[in-house]
Amino acid sequence: MKVLVPVKRVVDYNVKVRVKSDQTGVDIANVKMSMNPFDEIAVEEATRLKEKGAVAEVVAVSCGVAQCQETLRTAMAIGADRGVLVQTDAELQPLAVAKLLKALVDKEKPQLVILGKQAIDDDANQTGQMLAALLDWPQATFASKVELADGKVTVTREVDGGLETLTLKLPAIVTTDLRLNEPRYVTLPNIMKAKKKQLDTVTPQDLGVDPAPRLKTLKVSEPPARKAGIKVADVAALVDKLKNEAKVV
Amino acid sequence: MTTLVIAEHDNAQLKGATLNAVAAAAKIGGDVHVLVVGANARAVADQAAQAAGVAKVLLADAPQLADGLAENVAAQVLAVASNYSHILFPATASGKNVAPRVAAKLDVAQISDIIGVESADTFQRPIYAGNAIATVQSADSVKVITVRTTGFDAVAAQGGSAAVEDIAAVADSGLSSFVGREVAKSDRPELAGARVVVSGGRGLGSAENFKILDPLADKLGAALGASRAAVDAGYAPNDWQVGQTGKIVAPQLYVAVGISGAIQHLAGMKDSKVIVAINKDPEAPIFGVADYGLVGDLFQVVPELTGAL
Numbered sequence: 164m165k166v167l168v169p170v171k172r173v174v175d176y177n178v179k180v181r182v183k184s185d186q187t188g189v190d191i192a193n194v195k196m197s198m199n200p201f202d203e204i205a206v207e208e209a210t211r212l213k214e215k216g217a218v219a220e221v222v223a224v225s226c227g228v229a230q231c232q233e234t235l236r237t238a239m240a241i242g243a244d245r246g247v248l249v250q251t252d253a254e255l256q257p258l259a260v261a262k263l264l265k266a267l268v269d270k271e272k273p274q275l276v277i278l279g280k281q282a283i284d285d286d287a288n289q290t291g292q293m294l295a296a297l298l299d300w301p302q303a304t305f306a307s308k309v310e311l312a313d314g315k316v317t318v319t320r321e322v323d324g325g326l327e328t329l330t331l332k333l334p335a336i337v338t339t340d341l342r343l344n345e346p347r348y349v350t351l352p353n354i355m356k357a358k359k360k361q362l363d364t365v366t367p368q369d370l371g372v373d374p375a376p377r378l379k380t381l382k383v384s385e386p387p388a389r390k391a392g393i394k395v396a397d398v399a400a401l402v403d404k405l406k407n408e409a410k411v412v
Numbered sequence: 413m414t415t416l417v418i419a420e421h422d423n424a425q426l427k428g429a430t431l432n433a434v435a436a437a438a439k440i441g442g443d444v445h446v447l448v449v450g451a452n453a454r455a456v457a458d459q460a461a462q463a464a465g466v467a468k469v470l471l472a473d474a475p476q477l478a479d480g481l482a483e484n485v486a487a488q489v490l491a492v493a494s495n496y497s498h499i500l501f502p503a504t505a506s507g508k509n510v511a512p513r514v515a516a517k518l519d520v521a522q523i524s525d526i527i528g529v530e531s532a533d534t535f536q537r538p539i540y541a542g543n544a545i546a547t548v549q550s551a552d553s554v555k556v557i558t559v560r561t562t563g564f565d566a567v568a569a570q571g572g573s574a575a576v577e578d579i580a581a582v583a584d585s586g587l588s589s590f591v592g593r594e595v596a597k598s599d600r601p602e603l604a605g606a607r608v609v610v611s612g613g614r615g616l617g618s619a620e621n622f623k624i625l626d627p628l629a630d631k632l633g634a635a636l637g638a639s640r641a642a643v644d645a646g647y648a649p650n651d652w653q654v655g656q657t658g659k660i661v662a663p664q665l666y667v668a669v670g671i672s673g674a675i676q677h678l679a680g681m682k683d684s685k686v687i688v689a690i691n692k693d694p695e696a697p698i699f700g701v702a703d704y705g706l707v708g709d710l711f712q713v714v715p716e717l718t719g720a721l
Contacts, residue, residue: 174540176675176676177675179543179675180540180543180544182543182544189539189540189543189544256521257512257521257522258515258516258519258520258521258522261516280657281657283540283541283656284539284540285539286524286525286538286539286540286541286656287522287524288508288512288524289511289512289515289522289524290512291512292482292508292509292510292511292512292513292516293512293513293515293516293522294516295482295513296486296512296513296514296515296516296517297516299587300587301482301483301585301587301588302482302483302509302513302588303588304482304508304509305505305509307650317591320505321505321650321651322505322506322593322651323504323505323506323604323651323659324595324596324602324651325593325594325595325596325651326593326594326650327479327590327591327592327593327594328590328591328592328593329481329588329589329590329591330588330589330591331587331588332586332587332588335587335588340657341640341644341657342644342650376521377520377521377550377551377552378521378523378548378549378550379548379549379550379551380546380547380548381534381547381548381549382546382547383539383544383545383546383547384544384545384547385544385545386538386542386543386544386545386682389682389687389701389703392687392699392701392702392703392704392705393703393704393705394694394699394704394705394706394707395704395705395706397706397708398706398713398716398717398720399720401688401704401706401717402717402720402721404704405665405686405688405704409665409685409686409703409704411608411664411665411685411686412608412632412665412721
């Protein structure tokens, strides 16, 4: 069985982004880019399923600019067998990505698609659910445990207040939460091997999808700054401030 | 223009997050209806009918709707979607699970985690872990939205008198089934809605040491939270995690104990009214957002603070 793993190239999670002074967006020129952390977890999970013998092939997919190839190479260094880049310079919103992925799913016919639960740039948390809707497949979001057996996938999900477990008929969509696994470090030999793996490039036109954005961003602004706080000398001073100044206790 | 709010509930109690979503709906304008999807959930519909500003409550009640499966809930929302200009979900685990499924079926973009309403088609939402606020405009015929509950003050739970209308339940999709649920037991207030939150980080050192926060939380009537480091290390359960990938909280008072203040953690708590940081490292980034910082050993400071309150 084949697994498709969509991966996104995003600003590295350690970078504190700055809003551009003209409020058109955040400044991501010359900023370190990496694979979205939740997608690393997705690639790792697919690779582990393959290592267990439950999966035959893992295909990584990325949608975006030419540099997304690097993200796909990272996925292949973790364990994906090959990569597909849907190359476009257009702004891609989750609905457009879901449509591109649906077209690829129709072509590649995987039984399982594993996505990250959200990308740390737009924080949308939509693409997996939208893909499931477009395909009419079942979904299990925010997965912290995934088991494949007998044409079904059993997933434990992180929900408010605890955990819940669902069983889905395959084919199905799973989105990863942080606790699903600890992605492996990519080793130099695996990076070298990944360079030889197959990487195909297609365009949204090839897939018959119009990726035009539906939401217009009018402006991007700085969040309201907190006014500078103070350091207090001891517990007595802290309690005094909380009682008499902030009046919160 | 009529807005539909999808109720968050456990088939017995309407959850507070619904009242925050109704408040966002009120800002959009027009009538506000609430949809309750569940099993034996009439009590929830009755509670929703009393919420201030709700004009009508729709109740879809059937066994296949008991566990909030995304496939069934989304189909139920779609069954009535054509009557509405806006469909709002609280941005809870269940709201985030279902809303994009509804949006994709309607072929519209979804707007996640709004914190402000500028007009009926223009909304504010945080991006990049809350380091920027985007103002976005939707030209879609139906706006499917999730509402960050800390962005809107809840409407009153009492005072309304909406009629409850039963609607036909959709059939089971048969695509997924519910196996079980493990609910973390807690006598403390719910983290997302608590007035005071006491959170611990890696500085606590162990699950055993984490208990040092219990008397402080008891004194303050606070919910307990945790940083990702503390959760990953097993000091605290997953659903206590505050941050970009955990819960977003905005209490009156947030006490961060032994938490350095990574970007991802700040994303979950920096809208708190008053932030107190207790950390032995004077350079910790948490002091950059704290109203009151105390540099010191938490193992001394926390018991002393508990005693002084």
